[in-house]
Amino acid sequence: MEEKIIYSAAQPSGNLTIGNYVGAIRNWVRLQSEYRCFFAIADMHAITVKQEPAELRRHTLELAALYLACGLDPSRCVLYVQSQVPQHAELCWVLNTVTYVGEMERMTQFKDKSRRHADNINMGLMDYPVLMAADILLYQTDYVPVGVDQTQHVEIARDIALRFNNRYSETFRLPQALIVKNGAKIMSLQEPEKKMSKSDENPNAFVSLLDDRDTVLRKFRRAVTDSDNRIVSEEGRAGISNLLAIYCAFANCTLQEAEKTFEGRGYGEFKTAVGETVANVLAPVQAEQKRLLADRKYLDGILAEGAETARRAAQRTLSKVYRKVGFYRGE
Ligand code: ATP
Ligand code: LTN
Numbered sequence: 371m372e373e374k375i376i377y378s379a380a381q382p383s384g385n386l387t388i389g390n391y392v393g394a395i396r397n398w399v400r401l402q403s404e405y406r407c408f409f410a411i412a413d414m415h416a417i418t419v420k421q422e423p424a425e426l427r428r429h430t431l432e433l434a435a436l437y438l439a440c441g442l443d444p445s446r447c448v449l450y451v452q453s454q455v456p457q458h459a460e461l462c463w464v465l466n467t468v469t470y471v472g473e474m475e476r477m478t479q480f481k482d483k484s485r486r487h488a489d490n491i492n493m494g495l496m497d498y499p500v501l502m503a504a505d506i507l508l509y510q511t512d513y514v515p516v517g518v519d520q521t522q523h524v525e526i527a528r529d530i531a532l533r534f535n536n537r538y539s540e541t542f543r544l545p546q547a548l549i550v551k552n553g554a555k556i557m558s559l560q561e562p563e564k565k566m567s568k569s570d571e572n573p574n575a576f577v578s579l580l581d582d583r584d585t586v587l588r589k590f591r592r593a594v595t596d597s598d599n600r601i602v603s604e605e606g607r608a609g610i611s612n613l614l615a616i617y618c619a620f621a622n623c624t625l626q627e628a629e630k631t632f633e634g635r636g637y638g639e640f641k642t643a644v645g646e647t648v649a650n651v652l653a654p655v656q657a658e659q660k661r662l663l664a665d666r667k668y669l670d671g672i673l674a675e676g677a678e679t680a681r682r683a684a685q686r687t688l689s690k691v692y693r694k695v696g697f698y699r700g701e
Contacts, residue, residue: 376401377511377545379410379452382429383421385578386436388648389556389566392619393517397550399441401515407447408509408680409437414452414459414501418494419487419569432659434669436579439658448683450676452505457684461504462497464691468533469500478522503527507542508684515548518555519565538694542687553619559593562608580656583649590645591638601632601640610637613644620647 378398380390398409411433416426430451442449452458474480474496484491494501499522506514506527514524524547531542558564560575570576577589595609603611603625618628632640662669692699 374405374512375510375543376405376407376513376515376548377410377506377509378408378515379412379415379505380433381412381416382426382433383416383419384429384568385580386433387556387566387568387576387578388616388620388652389517389553389576390568391440391579392553392556392616393550394515395437395440395442397515397548398447401513401548402443402446405513408511408683409442409447409449410455410505410680411437411451412502412505415498418492418498419483420490431666431669432663434673435659435662436655438662438669438672439655440579444672444676448676448679449672450680451673454673454677455680455684457508457681457688458501458504461508461684461688461691462501464695465500465504465507465530465534466497468537469503469530471496473526473529474499477526479519499523499526500530503530506545507531508687509680510543510687511545512543513548514545515550518549521547521549534691541690541694552625553615556616556619557608557612559589559612562594562612577648579652580659581652582656583653586649586652587642587645590641590648593641595637595641599637601635601637602629613641617644617647620644620651 376398378394380386380394386395398407401407411430413426413430416429434449434451437449438444477499480496480498483495487495502523503526506524507530514520514527516524524545528544528546531544535541556566558566558570558575559577560572564575566576568576568578574589574592577586581589590613593609593613595613596607598607601610601614603614614625614628617623618625621628623631632643
């Protein structure tokens with residue numbers, strides 16, 4: 371049987387949150403033993419909003435170390451930095467010619483980010499999904515493990531692939547999003563109707579994978595909940611439902627089990643328990659990231675090797691594409 375291919379990425383736009391961990395990274399770790407996996411650091415996507423150059427560089431290295439600390443194993447997956455593989459930008463250009471401006475203007479994330487960064491609605495922000503389609507399609511990806519917020523982007527990648535295949539003949543495999551059952555959308559601790567996001571201007575809204583124990587406990591203690599004191603997940607009670615989802619994801623239990631554990635207990639006690647459960651999972655990841663960051667040579671070696679493998683795989687698809695669209699390659 372043909373080997374299935376997995377592709378995913380995260381932006382080095384800050385430190386990863388527990389949302390990124392539960393919705394994405396943690397599942398990548400599970401998938402790497404079964405499939406051929408490519409995991410990237412999407413620095414080209416990150417600059418679609420303003421980044422401080424020195425910070426972007428630092429976040430990129432820190433994210434690489436964090437990927438490894440979370441359990442990605444370079445002998446089982448290809449781990450690399452997007453901008454080190456020029457084929458992404460090259461394929462993006464070709465795909466731009468089979469993508470309509472109107473469909474990009476309708477993308478939820480574009481509308482959202484345009485509102486949040488009204489002073490910087492640049493072409494890159496609008497082109498974000500096409501670059502993401504290029505990422506995915508270059509590797510002939512079958513499955514894209516992402517959080518729910520990214521499903522629209524994976525669907526557009528599929529549409530673009532289908533359109534290209536129809537216009538020029540079969541070239542790309544059609545990708546599909548892979549969404550986890552629990553934790554695919556962890557919500558903000560301050561505004562539980564909103565997705566938890568690493569670039570939120572209020573640091574109390576998210577828990578970073580790098581937050582120390584006291585910070586984690588404090589953020590959960592301050593998490594917004596309603597005045598009702600029952601610890602059950604219900605429609606209309608976004609705050610407590612979100613805390614329960616986080617607890618289940620980190621304690622590896624079902625909602626029924628969690629509700630039973632906390633039956634008759636107060637919010638204070640529950641919030642402390644959630645904080646402690648999360649902090650216990652984060653502690654070893656943080657220690658491992660710190661250890662890895664002290665060995666810059668090792669990290670650079672992993673990334674260089676990853677980029678080399680990625681370039682080779684990507685070039686196979688890109689050459690095919692260039693041939694199909696009619697780019698002259700000599701006799
Ligand atoms: P930013 O705030 O900079 O837009 P982000 O926190 O949304 O970033 P990304 O780098 O865009 O993070 O996403 C990395 C992965 O994490 C994606 O697969 C995304 O779907 C997933 N993800 C992001 N936020 C959450 C969340 N709150 N719950 C579950 N998964 C999430
Ligand atoms: N846009 C994604 C990050 C990303 C990605 C990808 C995810 C860039 N390229 C390719 C899956 C496949 C995000 O998480 N915001």
